[in-house]
Amino acid sequence: MSRESETAPGGTVAVHRENDVLHLVIDRNERRNSLSAAMVDTLVATLTDAASDPALRAIHLGANGKDFCSGVDWIAPNDSDGPRPRTGDLVRRIPHTSHRIIELLHTIQLPVVCSVRGWAVGMGCNMALAADFTVAAEDAVFWEPFLTRGFSPDSGSTWLLPRLIGLTRAKRMLLLGEKVSAADAAAWGLIDRCVPAADLDTSVRALLDQLAAGPTVAIGLAKQAMTFAQHATLPQAMHQELYDLELSCRTSDFKEGLTAFRERREPGFRGR
Structure with missing residues (x-):
């Protein structure tokens, strides 16, 4: 895999290999690590490459800064007064961009470990849920704010949440927009585990080492x-x-x- 890192306007997805583990690190702290269109493209391309790379044995998805990911930028900061998207734009575009990330994380035949600090919101929350193992620091918060913003849920949330935590709790997160702490997320089975913030990197490293040493x-x-x-x-x-x-x-x-x-x-x- 030749891609070392990709830089998007206002944000970066750092991509690096450490032996047989691929690390994807979101870095856009000025916007709570929300994903720009270019960052989404980088994640799609890198995960697609990883799926056919025989040398890889595990994938780590994480972020720099105090938050994991606050979702995807639907409207660029300076484009709010620009032309409206064409009718059907989301239906044509999203299956090949942000939705493709969720699909790849969930189906790629490599174990995926996600590390979460701070906010995991919308697409950020669902990327964490699509991973095989998500380890969260005690300060992490998982939130599906779609309906609180006036639009219906997206990025796999209606499929992932009921399967992970049951329909009743899924409705509380999606229909009421309730925020879930890392401790509750672990207790519900929404994520693999909740650890002290100081232990997050060590816990993720141990899990990646174990998975990368497996068959x-x-x-x-x-x-x-x-x-x-x-x-x-x-x-x-x-x-x-x-x-x-x-x-x-x-x-x-x-x-x-x-x-x-x-x-x-x-x-x-x-x-x-």
Whole structure:
């Protein structure tokens, strides 16, 4: 992956690799790390590249500053008096931009860890929910403000929230616009865990190290199978599991896992 970092007017998504882990870091503190159109494009392009990169074994999505992400800029600061978008603009454009980020985070066959400080709002909240593991500092707040602004929910919130926390709590977040603390988010199962702010980086690092040392192909297949199973019957889900099992049993990591079991040692998976 040749992309080192991408700079958008007024904001940056820093992209760097650390061994076999890809780090995506949002940096636009003057606007609480809201995403500009160019930053959205960077995330889409980078995640798309990552999906086919055989050397990667985990992805980290984070942010610099006191907040994670306050959403997407629908109207650029200096464009409020400009021409109105064409009819149907959102329907044509958004599936290939911000919605594509949510889809990629949720379906990419690599484990995704998200670290959250401060506000995770709208699109920022839903990126955190689409990750496989979200670790939040105690000061984090998750908020879906769509209806409080007069428009309907977006970026996967109506799909993600009911599956994570049930319909009643999802309605409180979406219809009432209730803010959820990191502690409550962890207790509800909205995120993986809540940790003291001082421990956030260490906790995320340990989780990334654990995931990157795992059997990458099997992890990706298991993630894909769980997504499929949300829409499938039990027989359909088990049928899909058989195909995934057939593939994973042909990996080098499967052979290493069996050898390590016989030799009574920890496996040294290589992600292949």
